[in-house]
Amino acid sequence: MAAPFTNCFGSQDRSIGPDPCSNLDAVDTLKKIQGIINSYLASASADGRSAIPTPQLSPVPKFREDGKGKLNPEDLAGGLAEAVREDADRTGRWAARDSITSEKMVVASSPQLSINATQTTDSRHHSPQAHLAMSTNRNSGAEASDKGTDTELTGSKMEPDGPADQVPKGSSSSNPGSAHGSEAKPTSPLNTGLGLDRIRRLVDEVSLKISQATSEDAARVVAAxxxxxxxxxxxxxxxxxxxxxxxxxxxxxxxLFLCWGAFDxxxxxxxxxxxxxxxxxxxxADEGLVVRVASMLTSSHVLVHHPPSETQPVPSLSHTPVSLMLLSGQPMSAMFSVMYKHINAVSTILPSYFxxxxxxxxxxxxxxxxxxLxxxxxxxxxxxxxKDEAAMKNFNLAMRITSRRVPVTGMYxxxxxxxAASEGRETVWVDVGGGDGHTVKEFLRAYPGLKAEQCVVQDLEEVVAAAQQQDxxxxxxxxxxxxxxxxxxxVQGALVYYLRHILRDxxxxxxxxxxxxxxxxxxxxAARVLVSEQLNPDWARAPRPPPLYxxxxxxxxxxxxxxxRSLPQFAAVxxxxxxAVSAVFRDDATPHAVVELALKGVVEGAEC
Ligand SMILES: C[S@@+](CC[C@H](N)C(=O)[O-])C[C@H]1O[C@@H](n2cnc3c(N)ncnc32)[C@H](O)[C@@H]1O
Structure with missing residues (x-):
């Protein structure tokens, strides 16, 4: 590993942030949040229910099944409870399996899944039984930790049973893991998510996760x-x-502001x-129109509104750190355009597409x-x-976004x-689909022992040509x-073939x-393929929903x-x-990971 340095959290910093010891103290911030939540909890009703009223819904027929008529909600609650109990059993097995994951794992058997390259459907064919048997790698040198697959909050594996208030009426499941020792209160599905238990649990989880964070940046992600x-x-x-x-x-x-060039x-x-x-x-544009559009941005803290004052008699607007990221030429601004197309524009045709x-x-x-579309x-x-030079340029710029949520270095x-680099190996690192070389650049910066001459970046002809021009x-x-x-x-013969954000496409x-x-x-x-991407749990069977991000x-x-993908899905492809999967290196604040692969047969215990 590169020489570790000690951050303001007193531990090895795994993030390369611009300023890991910035002024924001995540722990203090959390304490303030806790104070607010505690005063809310104190004002909540004494019977343990939230002071928030359950919504009154119109009495519409709810549960119809193949036109057979209404089902009795009470019966449904019982049926649901049964299903949830079964699921909890399965979940428990999965959680247990996941909880043995460590910083580095060795695959002891090859996956029970197989996919052939001509197959036309994917994850629906993945059997939930497919799994990897894992053991701690004796060579890892990394301290074993029981991190779950996700370290953001909702995906954490701290309490495999999930929040007590997610247990439907009729379920016998209890909540032995509650920090407050409270039993799960039976609730109807309508009340899901409104209980005090959930809030208390979240506050506890945030506190715990922040105390476990290894850097200020990681703590910020967890606190936010x-x-x-x-x-x-x-x-x-x-x-x-x-x-x-x-x-x-x-x-x-x-x-609108981006299209009008208004931020600039x-x-x-x-x-x-x-x-x-x-x-x-x-x-x-009309001033009245600008005021209305800008009000969306000032009320959401993207811009700052300045009312008339003695020094500035007319109202005005100024930037925030958020809007500065939306200036032309900023990677986050370019990513906004990419995501706007992928999510918003595509949403208009998704029903017709399917x-x-x-x-x-x-x-x-x-x-x-x-x-x-x-x-x-x-x-x-x-x-x-x-075929669209401007779109291609925008895409490559977008790939440069630096965010603690999509780390590059610090995991592997x-x-x-x-x-290998110090021994003078000619080709150490090949970045496959490396774009304009921004990830190689981060590795070269973080690990000066690795020389530019030992690295290769491969990408589409047009991308390579543009990158070479940038020089x-x-x-x-x-x-x-x-x-x-x-x-x-x-190119053949390298030690590492690095694929970041490639397979997910x-x-x-x-x-x-x-x-x-x-x-x-x-x-x-000894050659390894490094797949650097988000690593999901099996969401359908995970004890908690995935983190929003x-x-x-x-x-x-x-x-x-x-x-x-999940680890079994990566293992299958x-x-x-x-x-075969030879090791997994997880980030400490996000679900991002590096999945290390080797040729089958060269990994300890892997089947040929
Ligand atoms: C999502 S970007 C990831 C870029 C970079 N690895 C990163 O982590 O930021 C995908 C990259 O794959 C490249 N790419 C797409 N199709 C390709 C192909 N058929 N052959 C080679 N590269 C390709 C794109 O040009 C782009 O640079």
Whole structure:
């Protein structure tokens, strides 16, 4: 590993943030949140129920089954309870299996799944029984930890039974893990999510997770996620839906300001602002219209509103750290355009897409929602992108976003890589689908022992040509090689083949094709393929719903025919490509991980 340094949390920092010891103290912030929640809890009714009223719904017929008429909700609660009990049993087994995961695991047997490259459907065929038997790697050198697959809050594995108030009426399940020792209170499905137990549990979870965070950045992610979850638990249910409308309006206003170039016209200095009138004049719009659109952005804290004052007699607008990320040329601004298309624009055609292709997961690479939206369903995502230079440029810029939620370095144990580099190995690192080289750059920065000359970046011809033109100083010496990873093997003989955010763009059959091509380049038994992506639990059987960020990333992948995967799903595609999982390295604040693969037969215990 690279020389660890001690951060303000007194432990090895695993994140490369601009300022891991910034002024925000996540622990203090959490204490304040706790104070607010505690005063709320103190004011809640004494019978243990939330002070938030249960919504009064119209008496519509609810549970119909094949036209056989209404089911008795009481019976349903009993039936549900039974189903939940069975599920809890299964869940318990899965949680137990997942809880033996450690920083580094060795696959002791190959997966029970098989996928062949011509298969046309994917995850629905994955048997829940498919699993990997795992044991702690004696060579890892990393302290074993019982982290669950997700370390963001909702996905945590701290309490496998899930919140007590998610147990439907009639269930005998109790809540032995509650920090308060309270028994699960029977609730009707209508009351789900409104109980005090859930709030107490969330507050405890946030506290615990923050105390476990290894860096300020990681603590911030956990505190922010936790605060949002607590807010969700406290919020009156109608407000939740009204909140969606507000979010839709914020997105629409951001898009208008981006299209009008309005963010760029606001001066960026800390004291600087622009009057509404001046902004309206410069974008050729009515001032009244600008005020209405900008109000969405000031009320959502994207921009700051300055009322008339003695020094500034006319009202004006200024930037926040959020709007500064939306300036032209900023990766997050470029990502907004990508996500707007993948999520918002695609949502307008999704029902028609599934009517046309059937309600199945897209298998791609062609006939995916984004190509259907573009009116060229026969094209795949990247072929369409290649034809639009501006869109391609925007996409590559978007890939550069740096966020603690999508880490690059800090997860993988680089000892072997650095040893090979110091021994003068010619080709150490090949970044397959490495774009403009921004991830290689992060590795070169974080691990000076690795030399640019020992690295190769491979991508589509157009992307490589554009990257070479940029001629970035930090990337001088890196070898650029054009390749189509759907058809060709990368350069042979490297120690590491690194695929970050590649497999998630594709369905299983296509992912197998890519991995099989990479496997053909592995000439050295020590060679490893590193898949750096989100690692999901089996969401349908997980004790808790996924973290919102994890869920949205997977959902947005649907529009390009891709998906985020669980470890058994990664193992299955690897197996079909002649590879096996040799180790897993998890991030400490997000579900991101590096899944290490080796040729089958060279991994300890793996079947040939
Ligand atoms: C989602 S981006 C990931 C980029 C980079 N690895 C990262 O983590 O930011 C996918 C990358 O794969 C490249 N790509 C797409 N199709 C490809 C193909 N058939 N052959 C080679 N590269 C391809 C894209 O140009 C893009 O750079």
């Amino acid at each position: 996620t936790g605060a949002a979850e607590i807010a969700d638990a406290v919020r009156p249910p109608g407000d939740t839906i009204l909140g969606w409308f507000a979010n839709m309006s914020v997105i629409s206003a951001v898009r 016209l606001i001066p960026a200095g800390s004291e600087a602002s622009i009057t509404y009138a001046d902004l309206a004049r410069r974008i050729n 009517d046309t292709y059937g309600r199945t997961e897209p298998v791609g690479p062609a006939h995916i929602p984004t190509s259907y 573009a009116g060229h369903p026969e094209e795949d995502y990247f072929s369409l992108l290649k 144990d680089m000892s072997n890589v650095l040893r 970035e100083e930090e990337l001088r010496g890196v070898r650029w090689v054009a390749l189509d990873f759907l058809k060709e093997a990368p 594709y369905s299983d059959p296509v992912a197998v094709r890519i991995l099989a091509n990479v496997a053909r380049a592995l000439t050295d038994p 994890a869920a949205f990333k997977d959902f947005s992948m649907l529009s390009i025919g891709g998906k985020e 690897a197996d079909a490509a002649g590879l």
